[in-house]
Amino acid sequence: MSEDMNHGRTFEILTAEPVRKRRKPKLRSDEDKALILEQALAPGANVSAVARAHGMDPSQLFGWRRAALASGSVQRLKATENDKAFTRFEAVRTDTVEIQVGDTTLRVSASIDPVLLSGIVRAVRQA
Numbered sequence: 001m002s003e004d005m006n007h008g009r010t011f012e013i014l015t016a017e018p019v020r021k022r023r024k025p026k027l028r029s030d031e032d033k034a035l036i037l038e039q040a041l042a043p044g045a046n047v048s049a050v051a052r053a054h055g056m057d058p059s060q061l062f063g064w065r066r067a068a069l070a071s072g073s074v075q076r077l078k079a080t081e082n083d084k085a086f087t088r089f090e091a092v093r094t095d096t097v098e099i100q101v102g103d104t105t106l107r108v109s110a111s112i113d114p115v116l117l118s119g120i121v122r123a124v125r126q127a
Helices: 030-041 047-053 058-071 114-126
Strands: 096-101 104-109
Touching: 030 047, 030 058, 047 058, 096 114, 104 114
Parallel strands: none
Antiparallel strands: 096 104
């Protein structure tokens, strides 16, 4: 046993970067929370974008929104006739690409050489 302890040993030292500190939560007034929730509950609102605009994590705003809707203290705003409805569509793969340059529409093959296409677009712009 004493012979084992006299042999040279190799040690590996691991280094690591410190973990980033969590953001301190901001204490917001009830008026601020109501304003942020109003924006998040508006028709067509992007909750994550609203949260980032106010410097908060989107998960926190989703939680506020869920709690407010569950309590019945707020309701979602209904879309008015002036609001544009979102239309879902599926992209279709075709071999033809349409490019609008001014009042001219170019229809070219999707496999066109990029150098040739840029020359065509330059020629159309100059015409």
